[in-house]
Amino acid sequence: MPAGRRGPAAQSARRPPPLLPLLLLCVLGAPQAGSGADTAVISPQDPTLLIGSSLLATCSVHGDPPGATAEGLYWTLNGRRLPPELSRVLNASTLALALANLNGSRQQSGDNLVCHARDGSILAGSCLYVGLPPEKPVNISCWSKNMKDLTCRWTPGAHGETFLHTNYSLKYKLRWYGQDNTCEEYHTVGPHSCHIPKDLALFTPYEIWVEATNRLGSARSDVLTLDILDVVTTDPPPDVHVSRVGGLEDQLSVRWVSPPALKDFLFQAKYQIRYRVEDSVDWKVVDDVSNQTSCRLAGLKPGTVYFVQVRCNPFGIYGSKKAGIWSEWSHPTAASTPRSERSGPGGGACEPRGGEPSSGPVRRELKQFLGWLKKHAYCSNLSFRLYDQWRAWMQKSHKTRNQDEGILPSGRRGTARGPAR
Amino acid sequence: MGFPDRPRAPQGGQKPKDPQADSSVSLLPHLEAKIRQTHSLAHLLTKYAEQLLQEYVQLQGDPFGLPSFSPPRLPVAGLSAPAPSHAGLPVHERLRLDAAALAALPPLLDVVRRRQAELNPRAQRLLRRLEDAARQARALGAAVEALLAALGAANRGPRAEPPTATASAASAAGVFPAKVLGLRVCGLYREWLSRTEGDLGQLLAGGPA
Numbered sequence: 001m002p003a004g005r006r007g008p009a010a011q012s013a014r015r016p017p018p019l020l021p022l023l024l025l026c027v028l029g030a031p032q033a034g035s036g037a038d039t040a041v042i043s044p045q046d047p048t049l050l051i052g053s054s055l056l057a058t059c060s061v062h063g064d065p066p067g068a069t070a071e072g073l074y075w076t077l078n079g080r081r082l083p084p085e086l087s088r089v090l091n092a093s094t095l096a097l098a099l100a101n102l103n104g105s106r107q108q109s110g111d112n113l114v115c116h117a118r119d120g121s122i123l124a125g126s127c128l129y130v131g132l133p134p135e136k137p138v139n140i141s142c143w144s145k146n147m148k149d150l151t152c153r154w155t156p157g158a159h160g161e162t163f164l165h166t167n168y169s170l171k172y173k174l175r176w177y178g179q180d181n182t183c184e185e186y187h188t189v190g191p192h193s194c195h196i197p198k199d200l201a202l203f204t205p206y207e208i209w210v211e212a213t214n215r216l217g218s219a220r221s222d223v224l225t226l227d228i229l230d231v232v233t234t235d236p237p238p239d240v241h242v243s244r245v246g247g248l249e250d251q252l253s254v255r256w257v258s259p260p261a262l263k264d265f266l267f268q269a270k271y272q273i274r275y276r277v278e279d280s281v282d283w284k285v286v287d288d289v290s291n292q293t294s295c296r297l298a299g300l301k302p303g304t305v306y307f308v309q310v311r312c313n314p315f316g317i318y319g320s321k322k323a324g325i326w327s328e329w330s331h332p333t334a335a336s337t338p339r340s341e342r343s344g345p346g347g348g349a350c351e352p353r354g355g356e357p358s359s360g361p362v363r364r365e366l367k368q369f370l371g372w373l374k375k376h377a378y379c380s381n382l383s384f385r386l387y388d389q390w391r392a393w394m395q396k397s398h399k400t401r402n403q404d405e406g407i408l409p410s411g412r413r414g415t416a417r418g419p420a421r
Numbered sequence: 422m423g424f425p426d427r428p429r430a431p432q433g434g435q436k437p438k439d440p441q442a443d444s445s446v447s448l449l450p451h452l453e454a455k456i457r458q459t460h461s462l463a464h465l466l467t468k469y470a471e472q473l474l475q476e477y478v479q480l481q482g483d484p485f486g487l488p489s490f491s492p493p494r495l496p497v498a499g500l501s502a503p504a505p506s507h508a509g510l511p512v513h514e515r516l517r518l519d520a521a522a523l524a525a526l527p528p529l530l531d532v533v534r535r536r537q538a539e540l541n542p543r544a545q546r547l548l549r550r551l552e553d554a555a556r557q558a559r560a561l562g563a564a565v566e567a568l569l570a571a572l573g574a575a576n577r578g579p580r581a582e583p584p585t586a587t588a589s590a591a592s593a594a595g596v597f598p599a600k601v602l603g604l605r606v607c608g609l610y611r612e613w614l615s616r617t618e619g620d621l622g623q624l625l626a627g628g629p630a
Contacts, residue, residue: 045595079483079490107482109540110596114484122492125597165542 040073040115040123048129048215051163054100059115059124061093070095072118077128078111102130104163131163133217137192137210140224143231143325146261147317150196150228151189154210154221166214170194175205175225202228202318230322234259237271237293237310237327242335249302249340255294256310259327266291268316272326273297278305278334303339307332452571456625459564463618466557470611473550477607480541481600492601500525500609503616512624513574516565519617523562526610527555533603540596554610565617568624 040061049055061070073095075082088096095115105111110127117123135157142152152170156162170183183194200206206228210221237256245251254273258266271289275297276282289295300306309332315324478486500522507515534551541547594602 046597076484079487107480108543109481109600112482112484112597112600114597120489120491125595125601127596127600167542 039117042113042115042124042126044126046110046127046129048131048164049102050216051104051130051132052101053130054098055102055128057097057099057113057126058090059095059097061095061123069093073123074116074118076112076114076116078106102128104132104161105130108165129164129215131214131216132159132161134162134166134212134214134219135159136219137168137212137221140208140210140221142208142224142226143233144200144228145232146234146259147202147228147232148200149198150200150206150231151193152183152196152208152210153190153193156192156212157219162214162216164214164216166212168192169211169213170208171211172196172206172208174201175207200228227320229318229320231325232262232314232317232320233325234262234266234312234314234327236330237312238330240308240310240330240333242306242308242333244335244338245296247338249338250298250300252297252300252306252308252335252337253294254297254308254310256330258293259312259314262314262317265317266312266314270313270315270324271295272311272313273308274329275306275308277301278307300337302337305334305336307334309333452568453625455571456568456621459561459568460618460621460625462561462564463614463621466561467611467614467618469550469557470554470607470614473547473554474604474607474611476544476547476550477537477603480537480544480547481604485600485604492604495598495602495605497529497602497605497609500529502609502612507616512620513569513572515620516569516617516624517574519613519620520562520565520569522609522613523558523565523617526558526562526606526613529606530555530558530610533606536599536603540599554607558610558614561614561617565621568621 040059043058043060044055047055059070059073059075061073069092070089073087074084075087075095075097077099082097082099086098088098090096097113105128110129112125113128114125115123137154137157139155140152141154142150144150150172154168154170156166156168168186170186171180172183173180183196185195185197187193188195204227205225208224208226212219212221237259239255239257241255243253243255245253252275256271258269262269269291271292273286273289273295274283275286276284286295286297297306297308309329311329312327313324314327317324484490503518503522507518510518530551534548534555537544537551538548
């Protein structure tokens with residue numbers, strides 16, 4: 001709503017008000033087509049104005065009905081009556097309106113400025129478009145799904161809201177040759193996005209930019225140069241299976257399949273696993289899962305349901321040196337660890353099959369110890385696999401001992417740590 | 422849609438019956454089912470028309486949505502509101518007028534949709550409703566005409582072509598008159614749907630011809 005003019009404007013009703021620089025567009029024309037019932041005409045019709053600017057408008061009454069004059073006419077803007085001190089009778093048939101410091105339009109179809117007769121009937125209307133020119137779009141980011149398409153997203157600009165309908169157009173071209181192309185599928189992943197579904201070249205850079213246009217002007221983003229192979233993402237790994245590791249109550253085995261669309265290209269792909277306890281919202285992420293399709297989570301709580309997800313980064317595809325883009329997470333898969341009277345350690349880490357050390361502190365220390373043993377104690381057969389076998393054996397003998405001694409699951413914790421006699 | 426044969430001329434010098442004059446004409450069951458079905462369609466579309474009107478006024482901004490808003494009732498080429506005398510006409514005549522109005526509405530709704538695509542390009546739901554309204558008006562109009570044909574009361578004259586003047590006029594008009602015109606068209610759409618629903622209801626009830 002415009003700021004009203006008080007005091008001096010009211011006192012100087014018979015003098016032209018001391019207005020700020022005006023945008024005066026007095027287009028006096030015939031009644032508009034399609035508005036044959038109008039008995040007045042507003043000038044200007046449908047002006048476009050900058051926020052904070054001023055407007056002088058006039059409502060000129062036709063001679064029908066006879067005797068119609070400007071006396072008694074009044075203005076409304078978006079349904080609200082404007083203060084009389086903003087209006088001035090210019091002559092017998094014309095009422096003027098002075099608006100200053102205009103705010104941005106309330107709706108994109110334009111603010112409704114209406115001239116009314118004394119009895120409230122509508123004589124004529126005009127729509128004001130008050131806003132800002134578009135700012136340069138920024139933060140263009142793009143990704144390609146399986147090297148088949150390209151989706152880009154951008155941010156409108158520092159201030160965002162222009163109060164006017166602003167049209168965004170994503171343009172792209174091959175860097176060294178070719179014509180400008182315009183993306184056609186908009187709003188695919190949000191309001192400022194576009195999808196190029198096909199006919200994209202590999203091994204050659206593209207230039208991509210966004211043009212923004214509205215009634216008050218246009219702006220163009222910086223140009224983003226990229227190679228499709230450097231922004232590849234893929235589908236989440238399918239067929240994620242989570243299962244117990246024998247009787248080990250603090251471990252779960254996770255297996256998955258490489259995303260099939262890129263399965264012949266994922267030599268250097270990276271994977272990430274995240275897991276959480278059933279009734280928790282905190283995910284733990286296991287990062288160090290290089291190019292393999294299985295992993296063992298360790299240090300879990302016994303007798304607990306875990307949800308597990310996996311995602312893939314097609315790093316190094318066709319020799320690309322860029323970081324790659326992670327896929328979405330796979331659908332959650334759930335499994336539970338075996339119950340045990342002994343509660344396991346609270347941490348968790350991924351332990352790939354084959355006995356490579358994980359990132360857990362206990363196992364890290366164990367790895368160091370085993371390494372030292374191999375060097376100094378000539379224990380060449382030592383490995384994590386041997387360690388896990390020992391742990392499984394320990395649990396089995398612990399259970400057997402408890403059965404022999406008639407200890408119930410809720411009974412006292414067993415104390416045996418070494419091999420059974 | 423299968424309809425029975427038209428009533429044959431009676432034998433033996435009897436005066437032919439005028440189905441329009443005889444209020445006790447019994448409707449065959451499948452014809453009655455068709456009337457009921459068309460009536461239900463009109464009822465549903467009347468609800469949609471109400472929703473269209475609500476959405477339309479909301480997107481034009483105040484004062485369009487205000488109860489006190491009383492814009493000039495602009496004439497729309499080729500279509501007017503149901504006359505006050507409409508209710509007093511024989512039901513078949515009323516349905517003929519309903520069908521004619523429903524045939525005139527789609528191009529008007531298309532004009533409104535095109536204009537709204539410029540004024541409110543992001544209002545996808547409104548644009549979709551306007552597109553659906555044009556299609557549904559055609560469908561209901563065709564259904565009413567089929568009923569009239571089955572009743573032997575179809576208009577045998579050439580159908581008047583929808584006027585194009587409104588389209589060209591609307592495109593040249595200022596934004597405010599275009600908004601008002603769109604409101605008028607959406608209002609007429611709702612009025613004629615409601616009128617059609619009422620007239621079909623009377624036909625179903627075997628009301629006065």
